[in-house]
Amino acid sequence: MKTNSIPAAAEHSSTLPPPAVTLLPVAVLLWLAGAYLRIPILVAPPLAPYIADELALSQTLTGALTTLPILMLAIGAMPGSLAISRIGPRNTLALAILIMTIGSAARGIAPDTTLLMVAGVVMGLGIAMMQPALPALLPRWLAPHHMAMGAAIYMNGMLMGEFIGAGITLPVVMPLLGESWRATLIAWSLPALLVAAALFLPKRDLARPTRKVAWLPDWNNPLTLRIGLLLGVSSSLFFGFNAYMSNLLEQRGELDQLTDALFWFNFAQVVASLLMLKMARFWVGRKSPLIIVLILCLLGAVGAVLMPGLFGIISATFMSFTAGLLLILMVAVPPLLVSAAETGRLSAGNFLVGYTIAFIVPMIGGLVSDASGDIRHAFWVIIAYGVLVLPIAFSLKLERSS
DSSP states (O other): OOOOSSOHHHHHHHHOOOOGGGHHHHHHHHHHHHHTTTHHHHTHHHHHHHHHHHHTOOHHHHHHHHHHHHHHHHHTHHHHHHHHHHHOHHHHHHHHHHHHHHHHHHHTTOOSHHHHHHHHHHHHHHHHHHHHHHHHHHHHHSOGGGHHHHHHHHHHHHHHHHHHHHHHIIIIIHHHTTTOHHHHHHHHHTTHHHHHHHTTSSOSSOSOOSSOOOOSOOTTSHHHHHHHHHHHHHHHHHHHHHHHHHHHHHHHTOGGGHHHHHHHHHHHHHHHHHHHHHHHHHHTTOHHHHHHHHHHHHHHHHHHHHOOHHHHHHHHHHHHHHHHHHHHHHHTSHHHHSOHHHHHHHHHHHHHHHHHHHHHHHHHHHHHHHHHTOTHHHHHHHHHHHHHHHHHHHHOOOOOOO
Protein backbone atom coordinates (compact mmCIF):
# COMPACT_ATOMS: atom_id res chain seq x y z
CA MET A 1 0.00 0.00 0.00
CA LYS A 2 1.35 3.41 -1.00
CA THR A 3 2.40 5.73 1.81
CA ASN A 4 3.48 9.33 2.01
CA SER A 5 3.88 12.13 4.51
CA ILE A 6 0.30 13.38 4.28
CA PRO A 7 -2.08 12.06 6.95
CA ALA A 8 -4.61 9.52 5.71
CA ALA A 9 -7.63 11.71 6.41
CA ALA A 10 -6.13 14.65 4.57
CA GLU A 11 -5.12 12.44 1.66
CA HIS A 12 -8.64 11.01 1.46
CA SER A 13 -10.14 14.48 1.61
CA SER A 14 -7.90 15.84 -1.13
CA THR A 15 -8.48 12.95 -3.53
CA LEU A 16 -12.19 12.33 -2.99
CA PRO A 17 -13.88 12.57 -6.41
CA PRO A 18 -16.63 15.13 -6.91
CA PRO A 19 -20.28 14.04 -6.86
CA ALA A 20 -21.82 13.23 -10.22
CA VAL A 21 -23.89 16.41 -10.26
CA THR A 22 -20.68 18.49 -10.55
CA LEU A 23 -19.22 16.59 -13.49
CA LEU A 24 -21.00 18.63 -16.19
CA PRO A 25 -19.78 22.04 -14.94
CA VAL A 26 -16.28 20.58 -14.57
CA ALA A 27 -16.45 19.25 -18.14
CA VAL A 28 -17.51 22.69 -19.42
CA LEU A 29 -14.63 24.37 -17.55
CA LEU A 30 -12.11 21.84 -18.88
CA TRP A 31 -13.38 22.36 -22.44
CA LEU A 32 -13.23 26.17 -22.23
CA ALA A 33 -9.73 26.12 -20.72
CA GLY A 34 -8.66 23.70 -23.45
CA ALA A 35 -10.05 26.00 -26.15
CA TYR A 36 -7.88 28.85 -24.89
CA LEU A 37 -4.77 26.70 -25.30
CA ARG A 38 -5.02 27.38 -29.05
CA ILE A 39 -7.46 30.21 -29.85
CA PRO A 40 -4.96 33.01 -29.03
CA ILE A 41 -2.29 31.37 -31.23
CA LEU A 42 -4.47 30.44 -34.20
CA VAL A 43 -6.23 33.80 -34.58
CA ALA A 44 -2.87 35.29 -35.57
CA PRO A 45 -2.42 33.66 -39.03
CA PRO A 46 -5.67 35.00 -40.55
CA LEU A 47 -4.95 38.45 -39.08
CA ALA A 48 -1.27 38.40 -40.07
CA PRO A 49 -1.67 40.25 -43.43
CA TYR A 50 -3.50 43.13 -41.72
CA ILE A 51 -0.97 43.31 -38.87
CA ALA A 52 1.96 43.14 -41.30
CA ASP A 53 0.49 45.88 -43.47
CA GLU A 54 -0.02 48.33 -40.59
CA LEU A 55 3.26 47.62 -38.77
CA ALA A 56 5.36 46.92 -41.91
CA LEU A 57 6.44 43.45 -40.76
CA SER A 58 8.90 41.38 -42.75
CA GLN A 59 8.03 37.81 -43.78
CA THR A 60 10.11 36.49 -40.89
CA LEU A 61 8.38 38.67 -38.30
CA THR A 62 4.99 37.86 -39.78
CA GLY A 63 5.74 34.14 -39.35
CA ALA A 64 6.95 34.82 -35.81
CA LEU A 65 3.41 35.85 -34.85
CA THR A 66 2.65 32.10 -34.86
CA THR A 67 6.04 30.39 -34.36
CA LEU A 68 7.18 32.45 -31.36
CA PRO A 69 4.26 31.35 -29.13
CA ILE A 70 4.89 27.73 -30.20
CA LEU A 71 8.52 28.03 -29.07
CA MET A 72 7.25 29.42 -25.76
CA LEU A 73 5.16 26.25 -25.29
CA ALA A 74 8.46 24.45 -24.68
CA ILE A 75 10.27 27.17 -22.74
CA GLY A 76 7.33 27.99 -20.46
CA ALA A 77 6.56 24.42 -19.37
CA MET A 78 8.98 24.63 -16.43
CA PRO A 79 7.51 27.80 -14.88
CA GLY A 80 4.17 26.02 -15.06
CA SER A 81 5.56 23.02 -13.23
CA LEU A 82 7.12 25.26 -10.57
CA ALA A 83 3.83 27.10 -10.02
CA ILE A 84 1.91 23.81 -9.73
CA SER A 85 4.32 22.60 -7.04
CA ARG A 86 3.92 25.83 -5.05
CA ILE A 87 0.33 27.03 -5.46
CA GLY A 88 -1.47 23.97 -6.88
CA PRO A 89 -2.86 23.23 -10.34
CA ARG A 90 -6.11 25.22 -10.04
CA ASN A 91 -4.37 28.42 -8.93
CA THR A 92 -1.68 27.87 -11.55
CA LEU A 93 -4.27 27.47 -14.30
CA ALA A 94 -6.07 30.65 -13.25
CA LEU A 95 -2.78 32.57 -13.07
CA ALA A 96 -1.69 31.21 -16.45
CA ILE A 97 -4.98 32.24 -18.08
CA LEU A 98 -4.54 35.73 -16.63
CA ILE A 99 -1.00 35.97 -18.05
CA MET A 100 -2.19 34.63 -21.41
CA THR A 101 -5.06 37.14 -21.54
CA ILE A 102 -2.80 40.10 -20.73
CA GLY A 103 -0.31 39.10 -23.43
CA SER A 104 -2.94 38.26 -26.03
CA ALA A 105 -4.93 41.46 -25.51
CA ALA A 106 -1.75 43.54 -25.39
CA ARG A 107 -1.06 42.53 -28.99
CA GLY A 108 -4.14 44.52 -29.92
CA ILE A 109 -2.76 47.75 -28.45
CA ALA A 110 0.92 47.27 -29.33
CA PRO A 111 2.12 50.44 -31.11
CA ASP A 112 5.18 48.86 -32.72
CA THR A 113 6.81 45.58 -33.70
CA THR A 114 8.91 45.20 -30.54
CA LEU A 115 5.96 45.44 -28.16
CA LEU A 116 3.90 43.19 -30.43
CA MET A 117 6.53 40.45 -30.15
CA VAL A 118 6.95 40.97 -26.39
CA ALA A 119 3.18 40.59 -25.98
CA GLY A 120 3.34 37.38 -28.01
CA VAL A 121 6.05 36.02 -25.71
CA VAL A 122 3.96 36.84 -22.60
CA MET A 123 0.92 35.17 -24.18
CA GLY A 124 2.97 32.09 -25.07
CA LEU A 125 4.29 31.87 -21.50
CA GLY A 126 0.73 31.85 -20.15
CA ILE A 127 -0.38 29.13 -22.57
CA ALA A 128 2.72 27.08 -21.76
CA MET A 129 1.87 27.24 -18.04
CA MET A 130 -1.71 26.19 -18.77
CA GLN A 131 -0.62 22.98 -20.47
CA PRO A 132 0.80 21.04 -17.47
CA ALA A 133 -1.78 22.59 -15.12
CA LEU A 134 -4.73 20.97 -16.92
CA PRO A 135 -3.60 17.32 -16.62
CA ALA A 136 -2.42 18.03 -13.05
CA LEU A 137 -5.91 19.28 -12.20
CA LEU A 138 -7.69 16.13 -13.41
CA PRO A 139 -6.87 13.94 -10.35
CA ARG A 140 -8.12 16.72 -8.07
CA TRP A 141 -11.44 17.10 -9.83
CA LEU A 142 -12.24 13.66 -11.27
CA ALA A 143 -12.41 10.07 -10.14
CA PRO A 144 -9.78 7.75 -11.69
CA HIS A 145 -12.30 6.20 -14.09
CA HIS A 146 -13.22 9.68 -15.39
CA MET A 147 -9.68 11.00 -15.97
CA ALA A 148 -9.28 9.66 -19.52
CA MET A 149 -12.60 11.30 -20.44
CA GLY A 150 -11.51 14.54 -18.73
CA ALA A 151 -8.34 14.60 -20.82
CA ALA A 152 -10.34 13.94 -24.00
CA ILE A 153 -12.70 16.81 -23.12
CA TYR A 154 -10.05 19.49 -22.69
CA MET A 155 -8.13 18.19 -25.72
CA ASN A 156 -11.37 18.41 -27.71
CA GLY A 157 -11.62 22.01 -26.55
CA MET A 158 -8.03 22.64 -27.64
CA LEU A 159 -8.48 21.17 -31.10
CA MET A 160 -11.84 22.91 -31.53
CA GLY A 161 -10.04 26.10 -30.47
CA GLU A 162 -7.63 25.61 -33.35
CA PHE A 163 -10.48 25.29 -35.81
CA ILE A 164 -12.59 28.11 -34.33
CA GLY A 165 -9.71 30.56 -34.05
CA ALA A 166 -8.52 29.97 -37.60
CA GLY A 167 -11.96 29.50 -39.14
CA ILE A 168 -14.30 32.25 -37.93
CA THR A 169 -11.94 35.15 -37.22
CA LEU A 170 -12.11 36.70 -40.70
CA PRO A 171 -15.64 35.80 -41.87
CA VAL A 172 -17.46 36.39 -38.55
CA VAL A 173 -15.56 38.21 -35.78
CA MET A 174 -13.60 40.83 -37.71
CA PRO A 175 -16.60 42.21 -39.68
CA LEU A 176 -18.51 42.62 -36.40
CA LEU A 177 -15.67 44.80 -35.07
CA GLY A 178 -15.28 47.22 -37.94
CA GLU A 179 -12.59 45.19 -39.72
CA SER A 180 -10.14 46.09 -36.93
CA TRP A 181 -7.47 43.49 -36.26
CA ARG A 182 -6.72 45.19 -32.95
CA ALA A 183 -10.30 44.97 -31.70
CA THR A 184 -10.49 41.38 -32.94
CA LEU A 185 -7.47 40.30 -30.87
CA ILE A 186 -8.87 41.99 -27.78
CA ALA A 187 -12.35 40.51 -28.31
CA TRP A 188 -10.92 36.98 -28.55
CA SER A 189 -8.78 37.50 -25.45
CA LEU A 190 -10.92 39.08 -22.74
CA PRO A 191 -13.56 36.31 -22.33
CA ALA A 192 -10.77 34.09 -20.98
CA LEU A 193 -10.95 36.11 -17.75
CA LEU A 194 -14.44 34.68 -17.15
CA VAL A 195 -13.00 31.17 -17.54
CA ALA A 196 -10.28 31.94 -14.98
CA ALA A 197 -12.85 33.20 -12.48
CA ALA A 198 -15.13 30.20 -13.05
CA LEU A 199 -12.32 27.79 -12.14
CA PHE A 200 -13.01 28.55 -8.48
CA LEU A 201 -16.65 27.47 -8.62
CA PRO A 202 -15.99 23.73 -8.02
CA LYS A 203 -15.41 23.58 -4.26
CA ARG A 204 -12.34 21.37 -4.34
CA ASP A 205 -8.57 21.82 -4.24
CA LEU A 206 -8.73 25.51 -3.32
CA ALA A 207 -5.77 25.36 -0.93
CA ARG A 208 -2.11 25.49 -1.76
CA PRO A 209 -0.16 22.20 -1.57
CA THR A 210 0.43 21.05 2.01
CA ARG A 211 4.07 20.25 1.23
CA LYS A 212 6.57 21.27 -1.40
CA VAL A 213 7.11 18.78 -4.18
CA ALA A 214 9.75 18.53 -6.89
CA TRP A 215 9.01 20.48 -10.05
CA LEU A 216 11.98 20.03 -12.37
CA PRO A 217 11.65 17.16 -14.87
CA ASP A 218 12.70 13.80 -13.47
CA TRP A 219 15.11 12.67 -16.18
CA ASN A 220 15.58 9.39 -14.29
CA ASN A 221 11.95 8.61 -15.08
CA PRO A 222 12.04 7.17 -18.62
CA LEU A 223 8.47 8.39 -19.23
CA THR A 224 9.66 12.02 -19.22
CA LEU A 225 11.77 11.60 -22.34
CA ARG A 226 9.84 8.81 -24.04
CA ILE A 227 6.39 10.40 -23.90
CA GLY A 228 7.96 13.72 -24.88
CA LEU A 229 9.67 12.23 -27.93
CA LEU A 230 6.43 10.59 -29.06
CA LEU A 231 4.52 13.82 -28.43
CA GLY A 232 7.08 15.47 -30.69
CA VAL A 233 6.05 13.21 -33.59
CA SER A 234 2.44 14.41 -33.50
CA SER A 235 3.35 18.08 -33.06
CA SER A 236 6.15 18.06 -35.66
CA LEU A 237 3.92 16.51 -38.29
CA PHE A 238 0.99 18.83 -37.58
CA PHE A 239 2.92 22.10 -37.36
CA GLY A 240 5.36 21.06 -40.09
CA PHE A 241 2.65 20.21 -42.61
CA ASN A 242 0.79 23.41 -41.73
CA ALA A 243 3.96 25.43 -42.28
CA TYR A 244 5.05 23.86 -45.58
CA MET A 245 1.74 22.84 -47.16
CA SER A 246 1.60 25.92 -49.38
CA ASN A 247 5.18 25.34 -50.57
CA LEU A 248 4.46 21.70 -51.42
CA LEU A 249 1.31 22.54 -53.38
CA GLU A 250 3.08 25.40 -55.17
CA GLN A 251 5.91 23.07 -56.20
CA ARG A 252 3.31 20.68 -57.63
CA GLY A 253 1.40 23.45 -59.41
CA GLU A 254 -1.61 22.85 -57.12
CA LEU A 255 -1.59 26.08 -55.11
CA ASP A 256 -5.24 26.69 -56.00
CA GLN A 257 -6.12 23.78 -53.70
CA LEU A 258 -4.46 25.32 -50.64
CA THR A 259 -7.61 26.72 -49.00
CA ASP A 260 -9.48 23.42 -49.19
CA ALA A 261 -6.41 21.43 -48.19
CA LEU A 262 -5.81 23.49 -45.03
CA PHE A 263 -9.50 23.43 -44.12
CA TRP A 264 -9.75 19.66 -44.18
CA PHE A 265 -6.29 19.24 -42.68
CA ASN A 266 -7.27 21.25 -39.59
CA PHE A 267 -10.85 19.96 -39.43
CA ALA A 268 -9.53 16.38 -39.27
CA GLN A 269 -8.15 17.08 -35.80
CA VAL A 270 -11.59 18.19 -34.63
CA VAL A 271 -13.01 14.87 -35.85
CA ALA A 272 -10.21 13.05 -34.02
CA SER A 273 -11.04 14.83 -30.76
CA LEU A 274 -14.73 13.96 -31.12
CA LEU A 275 -13.87 10.30 -31.68
CA MET A 276 -11.67 10.32 -28.57
CA LEU A 277 -14.60 11.55 -26.46
CA LYS A 278 -16.18 8.19 -27.24
CA MET A 279 -13.10 5.98 -27.23
CA ALA A 280 -10.85 7.54 -24.58
CA ARG A 281 -11.72 5.05 -21.83
CA PHE A 282 -10.92 2.15 -24.17
CA TRP A 283 -7.74 3.50 -25.80
CA VAL A 284 -5.96 5.80 -23.34
CA GLY A 285 -3.25 4.01 -21.35
CA ARG A 286 -3.05 1.05 -23.73
CA LYS A 287 -0.01 0.40 -25.91
CA SER A 288 -1.62 -1.23 -28.97
CA PRO A 289 -3.84 1.75 -30.00
CA LEU A 290 -0.83 4.04 -29.58
CA ILE A 291 1.38 1.92 -31.85
CA ILE A 292 -1.32 1.49 -34.52
CA VAL A 293 -2.14 5.21 -34.60
CA LEU A 294 1.54 6.19 -34.81
CA ILE A 295 2.19 3.84 -37.74
CA LEU A 296 -0.93 5.04 -39.57
CA CYS A 297 0.11 8.64 -38.97
CA LEU A 298 3.51 8.08 -40.58
CA LEU A 299 1.95 6.22 -43.51
CA GLY A 300 -0.44 9.10 -44.08
CA ALA A 301 2.49 11.53 -44.08
CA VAL A 302 4.36 9.41 -46.64
CA GLY A 303 1.28 9.29 -48.86
CA ALA A 304 0.84 13.05 -48.66
CA VAL A 305 4.39 13.60 -49.94
CA LEU A 306 4.35 10.92 -52.65
CA MET A 307 0.84 11.31 -54.10
CA PRO A 308 -0.18 14.45 -56.00
CA GLY A 309 -3.64 15.95 -56.37
CA LEU A 310 -6.67 14.78 -54.46
CA PHE A 311 -5.03 11.63 -53.10
CA GLY A 312 -2.22 13.67 -51.58
CA ILE A 313 -4.70 15.96 -49.82
CA ILE A 314 -6.65 12.94 -48.56
CA SER A 315 -3.44 11.42 -47.20
CA ALA A 316 -2.49 14.69 -45.48
CA THR A 317 -5.97 14.90 -43.95
CA PHE A 318 -5.68 11.31 -42.72
CA MET A 319 -2.28 12.10 -41.25
CA SER A 320 -3.75 15.09 -39.40
CA PHE A 321 -6.60 12.93 -38.08
CA THR A 322 -4.24 10.27 -36.70
CA ALA A 323 -1.84 12.95 -35.37
CA GLY A 324 -4.79 14.33 -33.39
CA LEU A 325 -5.50 10.89 -31.96
CA LEU A 326 -1.81 10.44 -31.11
CA LEU A 327 -1.67 13.82 -29.38
CA ILE A 328 -4.60 12.99 -27.11
CA LEU A 329 -3.31 9.49 -26.37
CA MET A 330 0.02 10.94 -25.22
CA VAL A 331 -1.25 13.98 -23.28
CA ALA A 332 -3.82 11.87 -21.40
CA VAL A 333 -1.23 9.39 -20.11
CA PRO A 334 0.54 11.20 -17.20
CA PRO A 335 -2.47 11.39 -14.81
CA LEU A 336 -2.93 7.63 -15.23
CA LEU A 337 0.69 6.68 -14.56
CA VAL A 338 1.88 8.84 -11.65
CA SER A 339 0.45 10.34 -8.48
CA ALA A 340 -1.47 13.61 -8.50
CA ALA A 341 1.54 15.40 -6.98
CA GLU A 342 3.81 14.18 -9.81
CA THR A 343 1.42 14.71 -12.74
CA GLY A 344 2.29 18.37 -13.36
CA ARG A 345 6.01 17.61 -13.23
CA LEU A 346 5.79 14.75 -15.71
CA SER A 347 3.47 16.66 -18.06
CA ALA A 348 5.74 19.71 -18.01
CA GLY A 349 8.74 17.55 -18.91
CA ASN A 350 6.76 15.94 -21.75
CA PHE A 351 5.74 19.34 -23.14
CA LEU A 352 9.30 20.66 -22.81
CA VAL A 353 10.65 17.79 -24.90
CA GLY A 354 7.68 17.54 -27.30
CA TYR A 355 7.41 21.19 -28.27
CA THR A 356 11.17 21.64 -28.47
CA ILE A 357 11.13 18.82 -31.03
CA ALA A 358 8.10 20.41 -32.76
CA PHE A 359 10.07 23.63 -33.19
CA ILE A 360 13.48 22.17 -34.11
CA VAL A 361 12.61 19.28 -36.45
CA PRO A 362 10.46 21.27 -38.95
CA MET A 363 13.08 24.05 -38.86
CA ILE A 364 15.80 21.53 -39.77
CA GLY A 365 13.54 20.23 -42.52
CA GLY A 366 13.18 23.75 -43.88
CA LEU A 367 16.95 24.25 -43.89
CA VAL A 368 17.44 20.95 -45.74
CA SER A 369 14.82 21.88 -48.33
CA ASP A 370 16.40 25.33 -48.79
CA ALA A 371 19.75 23.65 -49.48
CA SER A 372 18.29 21.09 -51.90
CA GLY A 373 15.65 23.26 -53.57
CA ASP A 374 13.01 20.55 -53.04
CA ILE A 375 10.34 21.20 -50.39
CA ARG A 376 9.61 17.47 -50.13
CA HIS A 377 12.89 17.07 -48.26
CA ALA A 378 11.44 19.11 -45.39
CA PHE A 379 8.66 16.55 -45.01
CA TRP A 380 11.07 13.62 -45.29
CA VAL A 381 13.09 15.03 -42.37
CA ILE A 382 9.96 15.16 -40.21
CA ILE A 383 8.88 11.66 -41.27
CA ALA A 384 12.40 10.32 -40.63
CA TYR A 385 12.19 11.62 -37.07
CA GLY A 386 8.90 9.76 -36.58
CA VAL A 387 10.38 6.51 -37.91
CA LEU A 388 13.44 6.99 -35.69
CA VAL A 389 11.38 7.16 -32.48
CA LEU A 390 8.80 4.54 -33.51
CA PRO A 391 10.56 1.77 -31.49
CA ILE A 392 9.93 3.81 -28.32
CA ALA A 393 6.20 3.15 -28.70
CA PHE A 394 6.83 -0.61 -28.65
CA SER A 395 8.95 -0.44 -25.48
CA LEU A 396 6.82 2.13 -23.62
CA LYS A 397 5.73 0.90 -20.19
CA LEU A 398 2.27 2.15 -19.27
CA GLU A 399 1.97 0.70 -15.77
CA ARG A 400 1.16 3.11 -12.94
CA SER A 401 4.15 3.78 -10.70
CA SER A 402 3.81 3.06 -7.01
